[in-house]
Amino acid sequence: MMTNLFSTFDPSTNFNLSLNWMSTFLGMIFIPMMFWLIPSRLNFMWNKIIMTLHNEFKILIGNNKIKGSTLIFISLFSFILFNNFVGLFPYIFTSTSHLILTLSLALPLWLSFMIYGWINNTMHMFAHLVPQGTPPILMPFMVCIETISNIIRPGTLGVRLAANMIAGHLLITLMGNTGPSLSLTMVNFLIIGQFLLLILESAVAIIQSYVFAVLSTLYSSEVN
Template sequence: MMATLFSSFDPSTNFNLSLNWLSTIIGLFIIPFSFWLIPSRLNFIWMKIIMTLHKEFKILIGYNKTQGSTLIFISLFSLIIFNNFLGLFPYIFTSTSHMTLTLSLALPLWLSFMIYGWINNTIHMFAHLVPQGTPPILMPFMVCIETISNLIRPGTLAIRLSANMIAGHLLMTLLGNTGSTLNLVMINFLIFTQILLLVLETAVSIIQSYVFAILSTLYSSEVN
């Protein structure tokens, strides 16, 4: 039972070619059409979200940094939130619940920050290993702790996103599988509960994409 349940999060469950990963690129067939149409309310809402994120990321990165530096983080937010929302529809594989995608986003991003920081701002990176005001006797321990916390950052980014996306979908699957054994009153209660969980998953989809993007921005601001 558990093997069958968790296999729903495996992209190669039904096809040998892993066609479920096609859900990741569905947006490429939808988004370009918006550039050829008169801007709608949805376009205005999305542009408002992008400008709000741009202002917030710019504060974290710094106003004097390279122009366009927030573009990668806004694109990261857009990619994650789009795939999170796609996963809420039936029979569409949630690609952000798989470590293959989340780690592919987090690891190159963190690695590029580290390479850039250690090559261009070596002294600054060494200074980050010892927080200000640390007693001299604790400095060796703080260097070890800060190094470990720095090394596990891509893993925490990837696991946080995938675990949060799996948890809600798994709970909805477990509750939905009990529907055939319930009476009419309990089925109505189950449907109401599933709707509430769907609303919660919608909020989680937005929050987790924002958390991933904002943490990536914070990590990039530390290397400058």
């Protein structure tokens, strides 16, 4: 029972804790970051990366009719890059090293490109099956080769990303497991090798996310 009418405004009313003051931060959540936080150098660097990717993907797509079409590929690059880097930390699951995730990204993209291309640009898609300048006698074989190469595209996208992630993590794990059986001198060399391998894996994480996004952009540009 309340001892005072104004005790409802006491921050320690519930559970004898002052957690009610946490409601003050709820208002800050609804305020956009640009209004209360000065952009850091990290934000400027990330915006620079995004604008660079936007300009590059815009050139690759070559179709300015659809505004914002590069955003899906920038988001794809950011998602894969984040997952690749998170997986480099110890005891954290690397989701991009599994085909169930990489194929889940590649298959819907490729399928949507194919459906859009065959419905809206049917003759253009038929023309892609026969490269320009192909002799007439080789045209049936070129159609088969181009069809097979087109069908395996999502598989190559997914397997490339997963295989690169598995290879580096497996090598780091195998080198780390040999540590207890080595001498002190060899352990020092092992730590240096692990550090260099970690730097290499960081570069692979960036490169593979970039390759995945660029190839997806190139596949989308072929259906226009």
